Every structure is written in C-alpha cells, then in structure tokens.
Amino acid sequence: MANVANAILSVNISRHALSIVLLIYLANSQDIVVFQPTFLVASGPTVTSYLLGNTSGVSLTLRKVSLSNTTGSIGSPSCVEEATRWTLATEQIGKTALRLTLRFNQSLRLCTENDTTGDCCSKPLCVLETLQVSACVGSTPQASLLIQASLYAQLFPTNAGSDNQTVIPNQVYQPLGVCPCDLTHRVCDVRCCCDEDCSSADLKLVASHCLPGPFGGQVSPAPEYQCSVQSSENTPDWFPFLCVHSPPENSPYLGLFYQGNTVSSIPGPSFQRPMLKAPVPVYVQGSPIVTLNGQFFTIPQMLFGQCLKMAPVAFLKDFSVECVSLLLSCPTGAPLQTQLTDLSTEVKNGNGGVVVVNVTDVVIPDVSVFVSESSVVNAISERLECPNVTVALDYKFFWTGNGITGITLTRTVGTITSNQSVMLTARYSAAFLNREFRPESNSGNPGYQVGKPVIAGVVENGTEVIQRRIMNIWKSVHDGLCSTAQKKMVIFGENSTSGCLLPVSRHDLTQCNLLREKVTNLQETLIAATYVAKRGNPDFTSLMDWVNISYATLNSSAAMGKVTSACDGVPSHQHIQVWTLITGQIGGIPQREIHALEVNYSRTTWTLECGGGDISSCQDPDTPQLFSITSSVTFIDIPVNTGPPKSRFQINFTEYDCNRNDVCWPELAFPFTRYFTGEPYSQSLAKGMVLVGMFIAASILGTPWRQIRQAWHNAAL
Incomplete structure (x- = not known):
C-alpha cells in the first residue's frame, strides 16, 4: 500500500x-x-x-x-x-x-x-x-x-504514486461522489476504505482505522422520516401522514464539501514548508543577547572554574571576572589581541532594530597591576615585547523595557615587557544600566540576607542624606604585597580573615611614628564609614535605620624600651565584630538585623628576625623584611529572649517536671490533667467521669454501703 x-x-x-x-x-x-x-x-x-x-x-x-x-x-x-x-x-x-x-x-x-x-x-x-x-x-x-x-527494511508501494490531483467538478447541482476520500488517481489513499484502488491486503492494514462519516464514504441511509422509506415492518402509526418527500439531490451532506466556489488546483508538490524568517528576539532576564547574524554575543566568562573565551552574555546579568593566562610568547588572537572591527559588533536590540557597540580605547603606560612574574623562568628564549595587549574589556549595556538602547565598551590596552614568562590577569565585566542610572541593590527586604554585602554609610558635609559606602577586608593577589592587594566586601553572615605583606627595612624601624601612621592609613582605607545599616533595605534619609560604628583600640604590647630594629604599638590587625539579632519572621523566614558593630585594632611589636642564614636585612638598612597586616570579620548572633528569667526554684526543682524526670507524677491524675496526650482531653475527661460515676454507683449499691446503712439504723434505735 x-x-x-x-x-x-x-x-x-x-x-x-x-x-x-x-x-x-x-x-x-x-x-x-x-x-x-x-x-x-x-x-x-x-x-x-x-x-x-x-x-x-x-x-x-x-x-x-x-x-x-x-x-x-x-x-x-x-x-x-x-x-x-x-x-x-x-x-x-x-x-x-x-x-x-x-x-x-x-x-x-x-x-x-x-x-x-x-x-x-x-x-x-x-x-x-x-x-x-x-x-x-x-x-x-x-x-x-x-x-x-x-x-x-523499507516497504515500498506496489505502484508508484503520481503527483496528479483529482479535480473536483462544480458541486452545485451534482453529488460529490460515492467515495469523497479518493483524492489520488490510481493510488490507494491511506485510511480511505472505499477507494477502489485499494487491494484486499491494503484494506486489512487499516480495517480498524477507516475514515468515519460521509468523507470516508460511510453515508448514512435515508432517515426514517423519508416517505420513500416505506416498509411494512416496524412502521410507526404516524408514518403515512407525517413523512417527508425530499429528492436525493437535497442531500444534507453536500454542504460539508461545497463552499460556493470551485477552487482550481495549483500544480506542484502537495506539501511545501514555507520560508520562515528569523524570529525577533524579545529579551527577558537571563535570555542570551543575539547579534545581527544570529549568533550569540559573547564575552570571556568563568564557567566551572575555567575561563571560557566565548561565553554568551545574559540579559540583565552583571558580572566581573578575572582570567589568568600564562604568556610564554606574545598573544596573537582574541581576547588578548582584539581589532576594532571585531569589537564593533551589530547587536539586535530586541525591538526589531540594531545597536552597534561603541568602543573607547584607554592606553595605560604601566601594566604591573595586570602582570606578575611566573615561576616558569626557562620557558622562553627571548625577551617579551608585546604591544597593544588587551588587558581589560568593560561593557555597559543600556536598556529600557525588554530592549537594548545602547552598548559601550571601554578597552584597556598596554605593552607587556619582561625577560621571562609572565602571568597576565585580564579583567572582563558587563553592567546593565537602565537609562544611564544603575541603582545599588539592597541586601535584604527588610532583614539582611546571608551572602549579601553589609551596607555602610557616611554623612556628607552640608547634607542630611547618608552616602552609601562599602566595608572591606584585605584580598591578597599575585605576590601578596599590600601595594598590589585588592579589597573584598564584608559579606553578611560570613566570617573571614585575610591580609597582605608590607616590606619594612631597618631604616623604617628607626622611624616608628611614620611606620605606625603608614599602617594606620592602610587599615583605615578598608572602612571609610561611620554608620552601618540595621536592615538590608535602609532609608538613606533617616538615621533611625542606621547604627554608629564603634572604633576601639586594644592595649598595646609592653614597651620594649630602647631596642634597635624594633617598633611597638603597630596596628597590624583590624578586627570587625558584628552583633546580629533575629527580630521576627516574614513568611516563615527569619529577619536578621545588625544590632551593633565594633572595629578593634590589635597592636603588636615588629622586630627584625636576624637569625638563620639570611642576615642581610639586619646589616643593610635598606633591605626589607615582610611583615603581615591582617583584617578579619566575625558575626555574633544575639540569642532571642523567649521570656522572663526562671527562678531558682524553677531551675532546681525537677521532681514534677515531666520533661526532665523519668517519673511524671502529674500523669497519675489522668484523665483530669492534660499531661496525657494519647487521646483528646475532652474524650479522656468524659471517660474518666463515667468511671467515677460507676465507682460511686458500685459503692452505694454494694456491701460496704449496706453495712453503713444498717449500722446507722441500729444507732438511731
């Protein structure tokens, strides 16, 4: 078939x-x-x-x-x-x-x-x-x-089909035919059981799947109300008087196929897939951004701990990543070597239009912030001299509604010069700005959420509005020196300790006041604020939502007197203590607030270590030793007060406490106490009253009560 x-x-x-x-x-x-x-x-x-x-x-x-x-x-x-x-x-x-x-x-x-x-x-x-x-x-x-x-194996029909189509004549005055589903000439049509081109073997395959109704050739017989249907069997009494005379040309099935006009067939394949145009992307949060040629707009990003050079950019998803690469020779391809024509990409804006990336170049003379020496010193044979290396790509996407209104790119390039292999830390970021304004995100609503930054602030001179600030701790990178160290935000609920190394020479230890001032300035740059927000969505115009930051200085170590190559009272450690409190619940989620915040400075004594084989720092006044400067943050939960304090009697007397004693005496009064929880109190009380009534009845009607009445009667006589 x-x-x-x-x-x-x-x-x-x-x-x-x-x-x-x-x-x-x-x-x-x-x-x-x-x-x-x-x-x-x-x-x-x-x-x-x-x-x-x-x-x-x-x-x-x-x-x-x-x-x-x-x-x-x-x-x-x-x-x-x-x-x-x-x-x-x-x-x-x-x-x-x-x-x-x-x-x-x-x-x-x-x-x-x-x-x-x-x-x-x-x-x-x-x-x-x-x-x-x-x-x-x-x-x-x-x-x-x-x-x-x-x-x-494939099963082929016994006779090849043709592309000829049966032309249906004008059906205004003539019936459609005995088999309306016979649409193909000299070919057995699928499920058309009235098709004369079908053999008996073909009909067996679709015997249970024939097209029903008039279209499949199953035209119902004349209805019983037709006068032409006259039979002596099962004829109702009303038939001779109420039957209907109607010619066969007035078939009710004719309207199922005739639409009033004859449609001429168009030669060609029966089924053609129309040419579809590429859909216009409608951007929603998280959907990938598409270029004009239908490709994903890509920027290097981190995925599973690996830096992926071509990762799709998601709409309204900000990110900032650092990709570390080992340079044994000058880079030749993207993203470290980029061309202006490749960066000026045409991007679909989501509203049927196109926006072009506007590129701005920034040339930096010193790339030491992005480059550090590698331990692979023998991996190159000649000096590295790499001009115009792309060390940073910072994108800004301006959006309104579900569309992109503009894209700007700041490309930072510089020249890398080194006598050995280097580790290059390239930075890539994307920020979505709504009408050139990027509001700061909250850290909770209203209580702080664990994992969100702690919000700090300072009051500017002449204003009553609190300006937002960020509390930081050290984040050491590359060689761990404080000169190249970065800062990371204090995250709510996350205890952390970090630090950096400060090179100090014997000459610096002869000027202790300058050394203490230098270390103090480094520590104070971490927290440039005087207030901290109580909740994650504070009001920047009301001081009621803010708490003063308390700065305390711990006692310095004992004075060493006149000791060469040593300075005491150096504030080398900064510790932030945050007291948090659960003030309630919203939708079953505890709401956490900051109750107090204190910044402590621990002072230590710095002394040159002259023991061991390396004594050059003790002999040469300009040879430095490395001293650590640390910072830490600790979150302390204040327990919630569940009620008035218990008395000494409540604390010590446990004889009648069913929760702390194996023998619970109040349960002996069951069912008149609520200590028994095996069944509802109302049922246990009703059963207890029935038992009491039965006991009283038995006492009155039993032998003891009869003896009491007899003794009372004898005494009365």
Whole structure:
C-alpha cells in the first residue's frame, strides 16, 4: 500500500553550544581527544558524531564488535581496520573538532523471491550489530565510539504514486461522489476504505482505522422520516401522514464539501514548508543577547572554574571576572589581541532594530597591576615585547523595557615587557544600566540576607542624606604585597580573615611614628564609614535605620624600651565584630538585623628576625623584611529572649517536671490533667467521669454501703 512504510529515524546529535565549547577547551588543555557523544543508537542509515580536541595526527578505524561470552563486555579499542557494510567520512571543523559521518552502503529494500543481487535485506530486521570507531595515534587508541545499529527494511508501494490531483467538478447541482476520500488517481489513499484502488491486503492494514462519516464514504441511509422509506415492518402509526418527500439531490451532506466556489488546483508538490524568517528576539532576564547574524554575543566568562573565551552574555546579568593566562610568547588572537572591527559588533536590540557597540580605547603606560612574574623562568628564549595587549574589556549595556538602547565598551590596552614568562590577569565585566542610572541593590527586604554585602554609610558635609559606602577586608593577589592587594566586601553572615605583606627595612624601624601612621592609613582605607545599616533595605534619609560604628583600640604590647630594629604599638590587625539579632519572621523566614558593630585594632611589636642564614636585612638598612597586616570579620548572633528569667526554684526543682524526670507524677491524675496526650482531653475527661460515676454507683449499691446503712439504723434505735 502506497504511503504506508516503516518510518526510518535518523540520529540527530545536538548539544548545547556552551557544553561543546567547554569540552573542546578541556580537551585542548590536556592534549587529548574525546568523542561527543561516546555512545549512539542508530535507527537510520546515517550516523553523525564529533571528535573533539587535538585531532592532528589522529587516524580513525572502524570495526564490528560483539559481547564476550566470558566477560559479557566489549573488548578494548583496536587500531586494526576491518571490513564492514558502513563507510566512514570525516570533515574538519576548525582546529579542534572533527565531524564523523557513517553511512550504510547497502540498500534497505526487502529482497524478492528471484532477487540474486545481494544488495537487499533478507528479513525485515535488516541490520542488528555493534560498531566501534577508534581514534588512534599510530597504533595506540586514544578514544572510542560505540554505535548500536538497528535498521529495518523499507516497504515500498506496489505502484508508484503520481503527483496528479483529482479535480473536483462544480458541486452545485451534482453529488460529490460515492467515495469523497479518493483524492489520488490510481493510488490507494491511506485510511480511505472505499477507494477502489485499494487491494484486499491494503484494506486489512487499516480495517480498524477507516475514515468515519460521509468523507470516508460511510453515508448514512435515508432517515426514517423519508416517505420513500416505506416498509411494512416496524412502521410507526404516524408514518403515512407525517413523512417527508425530499429528492436525493437535497442531500444534507453536500454542504460539508461545497463552499460556493470551485477552487482550481495549483500544480506542484502537495506539501511545501514555507520560508520562515528569523524570529525577533524579545529579551527577558537571563535570555542570551543575539547579534545581527544570529549568533550569540559573547564575552570571556568563568564557567566551572575555567575561563571560557566565548561565553554568551545574559540579559540583565552583571558580572566581573578575572582570567589568568600564562604568556610564554606574545598573544596573537582574541581576547588578548582584539581589532576594532571585531569589537564593533551589530547587536539586535530586541525591538526589531540594531545597536552597534561603541568602543573607547584607554592606553595605560604601566601594566604591573595586570602582570606578575611566573615561576616558569626557562620557558622562553627571548625577551617579551608585546604591544597593544588587551588587558581589560568593560561593557555597559543600556536598556529600557525588554530592549537594548545602547552598548559601550571601554578597552584597556598596554605593552607587556619582561625577560621571562609572565602571568597576565585580564579583567572582563558587563553592567546593565537602565537609562544611564544603575541603582545599588539592597541586601535584604527588610532583614539582611546571608551572602549579601553589609551596607555602610557616611554623612556628607552640608547634607542630611547618608552616602552609601562599602566595608572591606584585605584580598591578597599575585605576590601578596599590600601595594598590589585588592579589597573584598564584608559579606553578611560570613566570617573571614585575610591580609597582605608590607616590606619594612631597618631604616623604617628607626622611624616608628611614620611606620605606625603608614599602617594606620592602610587599615583605615578598608572602612571609610561611620554608620552601618540595621536592615538590608535602609532609608538613606533617616538615621533611625542606621547604627554608629564603634572604633576601639586594644592595649598595646609592653614597651620594649630602647631596642634597635624594633617598633611597638603597630596596628597590624583590624578586627570587625558584628552583633546580629533575629527580630521576627516574614513568611516563615527569619529577619536578621545588625544590632551593633565594633572595629578593634590589635597592636603588636615588629622586630627584625636576624637569625638563620639570611642576615642581610639586619646589616643593610635598606633591605626589607615582610611583615603581615591582617583584617578579619566575625558575626555574633544575639540569642532571642523567649521570656522572663526562671527562678531558682524553677531551675532546681525537677521532681514534677515531666520533661526532665523519668517519673511524671502529674500523669497519675489522668484523665483530669492534660499531661496525657494519647487521646483528646475532652474524650479522656468524659471517660474518666463515667468511671467515677460507676465507682460511686458500685459503692452505694454494694456491701460496704449496706453495712453503713444498717449500722446507722441500729444507732438511731
């Protein structure tokens, strides 16, 4: 039967672009190759897979494998080629990917009785085998791909169909026909059981799936109210007087197919997929930004601890990352070497228009903030002299509603000069600004949320509005020196300790006042505020939402008198103590507030260490030693007061406390006390009263009460 065949499924391997790029990056970083995916189930004659990694010098072999009868598993990969019924074709995609395509080189038609060519299938299940593709370097396998193939033979119609379409005549005055679903000439139409072109074998296949109703040729007989339907059997009494005379031309089914005009058929294929235009992206929070050519707009970002050079940018998702690269030679490609034409990208704005990235260059003469020396000193043979290296890309996206109104990029470039290999820390950021204004985010609503920054503030001169500030602690990077150290925000609920190293020489220790002032200034730069917000969404115009920061200085160490190469009272450690309190709950979530904040400075004595083999710092007044400057933050929870304090009697007397005593005496008064919780109190009380009533009745009617009455009667006489 035409148009009836087993469907042949093709394997379409698709993975998210981000995961493929990540696998390529990891494979290249370890100089290995991997198949993606590593296992396929093929139900069609074509299979596609990818080989990712360093594919140079890699050869592919194909063989047929089977399960071992002893171990029950497939053996190890082999680099020996075997003859199969499949052909393997490869296509290089870039430098790090290879596309593999396997095609079945035999016909899938079912063999006839007199077929001797061999290019056919002897049974409906034509192919059932397991294939193994091995990626080899020389004679050593590096990776393998398993393919489970299960192919069925195709069933073709006995007579080839034609593209001729049956032209339906004007149906104004003539009936449609005895088989309206017979639409194709000399071809058996699917599910049209009244089609005369269908054989008996074809009709058996769709016997239970015939088209119902008049369209399938199942026209109901004339209704019983027609006068032409006269029968002596089962004729009602009203039939001769109330029957209806209607000619067959007035068939009620004619209107199901006739629309008033004749539509002429247009030659060509019956089914054509219309050409679809690319949809206009409507940006929502988290959706990727799309360029004019339909690609994702990418900026280097961090993913699973790795720096991904081409990561899609999500709408309204700010980020700031640092990517560290080892430079053994001058970079030649993006993102460290960028061109203006590549950065001026055309991006879809989400409203049917296009915005162009506006690039501004900033040239810095000193790149020491971004560069540090590497321990790999013998990795290069000549001096590094790399001009115009891109060390920072800072994007700003201006948006309104669900669209982008503008994009600006500040590219920071500089020249790297070194006699050895260096570690370059490039910075990339993206900030979304609404109408050129970027409001500061809150840290809770209303209470602080754990993991959000602590909000500090200071009152500017001449104003009553509190200006927002950030509390910081040290964040050492590169060599750990305070001159290159950065700062990280104090996060609510996160205890932390960090520091940096300050080089101090013997000459500096002879000027202790200047040294103390220098260390004090370094510590004070961490907290440039006088107030801290009680809650995560403070009012910057009301001091009721703020708490004064208390600064306290601990006692210095004992004076050392006149000691050379030593200074006492150096504020080397700064400690922030934050007292928090749970003030209530909103929707079952505890609301935390800051009750008080105190900053302490611990003073120590700095003395040069002259022991050991290195005594140059004690002899040379300009040779420095490294001293640590630390900062820490501790959050202390204030317990919630659940009620008035207990008396000594309540604390010590536990005889009648059922929670702290194995014997609970109040339970003996069951059911008149509420200590028993085995059943509702009302039921236990009712049962207890019934028992008391029965006891009283038994006492009155029993022998003791009768003796009491008799004794009372004898005494009365």
